[in-house]
Amino acid sequence: MQLNRVVITGMGAVSPFGAGVAELLSGLYQNRSAVRYCPEMTAIKGLRSLVAAKVPASVLEIAGKQVARKYRRSMSPMSIYAVLAAAEAMQQAGVGAKECESGRLGVIVGSTLASTVTTEDFFNDFARDHSLERMKTSLFFKIMNHTCAANIAQTFSIKGRILAPAAACATGSQSIGYGYEMIATGHQEMLLCGGADEYHPLTSATFDVMHAASIAYNDDPQHTPRPFSAQRDGMVCGEGSGLLLLESLPSALKRGASILGEVVGFATLTDSGNIANPDSKIMVECMNLALNNAHINAVQVGYINAHATATEQGDIAESHAIATVFSDQTPVSSLKGHLGHTLAASGALETIATIDMQHTGHIVPTLHLTEIDSRCAPLNYVREVASSVELSGNKPIDYALKNSFALGGVNTSLVLRRYSSD
């Protein structure tokens, strides 16, 4: 079976740095932290982690209002983020009403949960008198699991396939991977792929209760989370949406679209040893499968964008897995220090950044990595104060690998190639 090459022709982002890919990249390249102290969370009993990387409120107040009420009524913030990201990706790709109506474009966008904010609002009201008489028609459309994908499709009248993977922190990467496979096998020509999530304290509490959330930096939020660092104390939750428009190479060439990058490998598998604790050996297996899928060797990979959320178990396991598969010269960094963990959006937002890094050759370092945890494997950790060996020398990076590993035992690895026509 002849497989299509799968390229990226559009990217869209809503991140804790604001709306747009430019805002995302600017925050990353300037090594800014989007993490903030959230004083309102002091009112929540038992929550120790009071920091988060939220999307600026102005995004909903200004950009969100550009979405017509007819469509916005069925959206919680995560769907608004996703629709804004979709609009940006489609505009960059030059995809409009013709492609949306054609059935050749589909949507694969998931989230960790549907809208917890909406669910909380509903049950707060319901608990008053157990009455459903105040329930509005839009409730279901905000709390259904495919809320982001469905709202994107409705807003732009997209007629192709629709899918909403739910794999927590691996959702965005799984969406891209499944989109890559569907386009490679010819089932769809174009797919908007990625993930979205909206912040709710429940997310921080989920990690807090497992002793995996950052709790020691409430007074110093700009210095947490700290992936791979000896001073790390856990992850910081964030929100946003990242979407990539994947397209078959023949379709992109026929349309004359600018090609931003290429997806050449994908693997996803289950770590069924423990629902919460990652197994380094399964991570190794996932990365090797992705390399095999891409038909490349580990030495060809010029950069690894790690999942590394700044949890002790995750960072150490991933570092040893990377050390098993790759040489200690391959540059590695995590973007969680800048963005926090944007959960279902993270795989896609970090893939967008990785694709840009492949072009510029400028690797965004891991923030706050002053002292590497001695229990992490020796790797070429790219840090803010970088030695020559830690940088790629600003040369374009032909191949990059993006990891995402989720609670529930969902592992994914993507292999991305800097596009060239040969």
Place this chain on the structure above:
Amino acid sequence: MTEQEIITTVNAALVEEFELDATDMQPELSIYQDLGLDSLDTVDMVIVLEGTFNFKIREEAEIKKIRTLGDIHAFVQRKLSAEA
């Protein structure tokens, strides 16, 4: 509640719920063609009116006959008068 108070209250509730232009709430306007509401919106409109006026109207057959903003004003007036 006077007739004008009812009109003002209805209009304010609908303007807020459906993001309508408060300066353009003429009674002859069609709630579908002019105000842009659809079937989901009309269900929510009933819920909003029930909450605003603290009455139950969702089972009333007259609701299905509403076509214009003025129909809503008249319906609410009749309902409030009947309950008075």
